[in-house]
Amino acid sequence: MPENLFLPIDALVRSVGVNKSSPHALFLGAGASISSGIPSAARCIWEWKRDIFLTNNPAMRDHFSELSLPSVQERIQRWLEANNHPKLNDPSEYSHYIEWCYPIPEDRRSFFQSIIAKARPHTGYRHLAILAEANLIRAVWTTNFDALTAKACVDSEVVAIEVGIDCQGRLPRMRRSGELMCVSMHGDYRYDPLKNTVEELQQQEEQLRLALIEELSQTHLIVCGYSGRDESLMAALLAAYSKPGSGTLYWCGHGDATPPASVENLILEARRQKRAAYYVPAQGFDDLMTRLTFRCLDGDRLKKAQAIAEKSGQQELMGRSPFRLDRIRSSTIIKSNAFPIECPNELLEFVGEGLPDSGIWRWLREKAEGHQVVAVPQRGKILALGTIDGIKDAFRGHVKGSIDRTPIDVRELSFEDGAVTHLLLTALVQVLAQNAGLQVAGRRIVWGPREQQRDTVDGIACVAYPSAELTLRKGQHLIVLPSLVIRSPSGEMVPREIEKKLRQKILGYQHNNKFNQAVNGWRKLLFAEDTTVVEYPPDCGSSFRFLIQKAPVFAKIGDSENRRGANLPAKIERMAKQTGLQIAEPSLIFCHRNDTNSKVRDTHPVRGIIDNRPFDFSLTRRGLAEEVNVGVICPVPESRPF
Numbered sequence: 001m002p003e004n005l006f007l008p009i010d011a012l013v014r015s016v017g018v019n020k021s022s023p024h025a026l027f028l029g030a031g032a033s034i035s036s037g038i039p040s041a042a043r044c045i046w047e048w049k050r051d052i053f054l055t056n057n058p059a060m061r062d063h064f065s066e067l068s069l070p071s072v073q074e075r076i077q078r079w080l081e082a083n084n085h086p087k088l089n090d091p092s093e094y095s096h097y098i099e100w101c102y103p104i105p106e107d108r109r110s111f112f113q114s115i116i117a118k119a120r121p122h123t124g125y126r127h128l129a130i131l132a133e134a135n136l137i138r139a140v141w142t143t144n145f146d147a148l149t150a151k152a153c154v155d156s157e158v159v160a161i162e163v164g165i166d167c168q169g170r171l172p173r174m175r176r177s178g179e180l181m182c183v184s185m186h187g188d189y190r191y192d193p194l195k196n197t198v199e200e201l202q203q204q205e206e207q208l209r210l211a212l213i214e215e216l217s218q219t220h221l222i223v224c225g226y227s228g229r230d231e232s233l234m235a236a237l238l239a240a241y242s243k244p245g246s247g248t249l250y251w252c253g254h255g256d257a258t259p260p261a262s263v264e265n266l267i268l269e270a271r272r273q274k275r276a277a278y279y280v281p282a283q284g285f286d287d288l289m290t291r292l293t294f295r296c297l298d299g300d301r302l303k304k305a306q307a308i309a310e311k312s313g314q315q316e317l318m319g320r321s322p323f324r325l326d327r328i329r330s331s332t333i334i335k336s337n338a339f340p341i342e343c344p345n346e347l348l349e350f351v352g353e354g355l356p357d358s359g360i361w362r363w364l365r366e367k368a369e370g371h372q373v374v375a376v377p378q379r380g381k382i383l384a385l386g387t388i389d390g391i392k393d394a395f396r397g398h399v400k401g402s403i404d405r406t407p408i409d410v411r412e413l414s415f416e417d418g419a420v421t422h423l424l425l426t427a428l429v430q431v432l433a434q435n436a437g438l439q440v441a442g443r444r445i446v447w448g449p450r451e452q453q454r455d456t457v458d459g460i461a462c463v464a465y466p467s468a469e470l471t472l473r474k475g476q477h478l479i480v481l482p483s484l485v486i487r488s489p490s491g492e493m494v495p496r497e498i499e500k501k502l503r504q505k506i507l508g509y510q511h512n513n514k515f516n517q518a519v520n521g522w523r524k525l526l527f528a529e530d531t532t533v534v535e536y537p538p539d540c541g542s543s544f545r546f547l548i549q550k551a552p553v554f555a556k557i558g559d560s561e562n563r564r565g566a567n568l569p570a571k572i573e574r575m576a577k578q579t580g581l582q583i584a585e586p587s588l589i590f591c592h593r594n595d596t597n598s599k600v601r602d603t604h605p606v607r608g609i610i611d612n613r614p615f616d617f618s619l620t621r622r623g624l625a626e627e628v629n630v631g632v633i634c635p636v637p638e639s640r641p642f
Contacts, residue, residue: 249277251266251280364382433446448467
């Protein structure tokens with residue numbers, strides 16, 4: 001499809017906004033009603049498929065309760081095709097399966113009535129009613145029979161004029177302000193014969209078809225939630241856009257990169273008639289209506305639309321229950337590599353002048369090099385740690401006005417890669433490395449001073465030095481992650497791939513006890529006292545101080561099945577700042593080896609499958625699943641023995 005036939009969603013909204021005085025109509029499919037509680041056409045098809053399958057195989061009900069599983073759908077489809085039903089994604093699926101599942105028309109009406117009775121207009125329909133109040137939307141044409149548009153109009157100042165198969169005489173009436181024409185192209189389950197089967201669709205009343213064609217000659221049409229699957233309706237749309245006219249066509253597809261072939265043909269035909277037609281990748285009906293109301297409305301109507309959107313968001317949140325952890329006695333303890341830290345609560349701030357247009361971070365590092373100063377840019381100013389004289393000396397000629405103290409907004413510490421966190425961590429790493437006689441790699445890695453191992457990787461001689469990567473979390477914890485820095489014997493950096501291979505070779509099989517030893521080693525090296533005080537710049541009586549606890553954070557873990565718990569030493573109890581819950585392994589269900597009607601539970605998947613049979617063994621015996629697909633994830637070194 002030519003790229004110039006695509007239109008971004010924001011451009012559609014601006015186009016409608018700038019043409020508010022022109023009549024607009026909507027053509028809605030089943031996708032527009034999903035958020036209001038109406039299942040999609042695809043979901044309905046699978047419901048009908050499952051009902052057909054289970055009523056022919058009643059003993060299989062327990063095996064097919066979760067219809068969203070691909071394995072369930074695959075087995076249902078396999079049975080259906082073996083019994084001469086259409087293949088998957090056949091264009092006739094919808095009409096075929098509803099007629100096969102419910103051959104009695106009254107049953108089809110009852111099926112949809114039970115669904116529609118529970119549906120409530122969601123954000124999109126409620127915003128649509130306000131757009132109709134503002135006379136922006138004059139008519140809604142739909143393949144649906146859920147009456148959601150009319151229901152939404154009840155709470156608005158617009159009157160819905162419903163048109164169906166039995167009341168087509170309402171179509172020619174003069175449109176009045178405050179009225180919204182709602183046309184059900186496939187009938188209405190309350191009054192009319194539902195038009196779902198192929199035969200019924202082919203009998204589509206000519207008057208509705210001609211009315212749609214006439215409407216689209218002068219009216220801008222926005223299509224949303226409709227796939228273009230019905231041949232009769234697509235033929236009507238094609239007839240409308242095969243004639244000259246002034247109405248623009250906006251076909252909104254839900255996140256699709258490319259439209260279906262039938263939609264592409266329609267747009268191209270409209271273009272051949274010199275009519276404006278576009279395909280718009282969108283994010284659904286609710287999102288589109290919200291965008292249009294916020295762009296095209298003002299005054300009380302805009303406030304009403306905003307309240308609907310806000311309330312809708314709150315209602316979605318109300319369905320979520322807060323996480324709660326029951327109080328259970330601790331049965332074990334977990335030691336972390338996080339150390340409590342108190343960071344300075346203020347920084348120095350100044351306005352810079354004569355700064356470069358680009359590369360400001362690098363420029364600040366270069367200016368601060370050789371000085372006991374670290375600095376970062378933020379919101380047009382420079383934040384720094386150091387002495388005032390040191391900052392003036394480092395940035396001589398680039399300080400405008402005074403250098404002032406400014407408090408740290410605790411929200412800034414929530415961003416691990418934020419400017420304030422970067423500033424604090426850079427200063428802390430510099431002082432810790434200096435105090436311990438270590439080197440700094442990058443911004444957060446300290447390493448040395450003794451080599452740990454020499455080795456040769458791919459013919460390149462390497463030396464591994466112990467290192468630790470330091471990270472600040474929300475200004476409350478300093479994370480110490482042991483690792484390795486790899487250098488050549490002469491101290492130069494080695495290729496990244498060589499560094500990665502040697503690090504993997506040494507640390508790849510490191511167990512918890514080795515990791516704990518490494519953490520303890522860095523803990524003793526970096527933190528000399530129970531509470532280590534680090535000031536920046538060092539040894540100058542600075543008020544910029546970091547207080548680091550030598551004892552790491554512990555977590556108490558409770559076990560719901562172990563009521564006795566464990567007696568923790570008082571010292572450990574004080575350091576246990578976190579709590580957790582150990583969840584028991586879930587019991588998997590298998591088929592009994594000797595009795596296929598009995599189920600066996602086991603928490604170990606391999607033991608369970610060896611001692612018993614697969615859960616769906618009874619299906620295999622019936623020929624619904626003759627093959628078992630096995631996937632194996634195996635490390636390369638073990639692949640050949642496996």
